[in-house]
Amino acid sequence: MSMVELDHDLDLAELRELVGEIAAEPDRWLPLVRPDAVERHFEQLVRDDHVDVWVISWANGNDTGFHDHDVSRGAVAVVEGELVEERLVVGGAPRVLRHRAGETFDFDASHVHRMHQDAAVPAVSIHAYSPPLWRMGTYVVEPDGTLRRQSISYAEELRPVEAAA
């Protein structure tokens, strides 16, 4: 898939194909990796009318907290290390999925998930979103169990949101 030919928003299969292609070309993403990052570090590789692509470096303990991607669907290729994805389940424990280097996964815009890194070895992942990420939602659980969504810009740092005491 050539980036210059994109004239439509990508579906999940196209997003997976795109991150897979980029993952297979380390020359494109390796210069954007921060192996010594302490905080989750993200660099934008592509942004046009239909897709944005990010290279994200993860250190041990980095955690996005539960969030959604508003109207964007996405795909992720893990290229180094391992990431843990949790999908929010009402009335039960989150569904935990481990994604290792060489694996690709996707999610549509209705998904609420959290990504974190629990290994000693840094992880690197390639993320593509279509339509391009603009707003996201982050979630906080109040002390009484009420779930509350906060709308944030894609440019803001995702992190676990603390419940107001």
Ligand SMILES: [Fe+2]
């Ligand atoms: Fe996400």
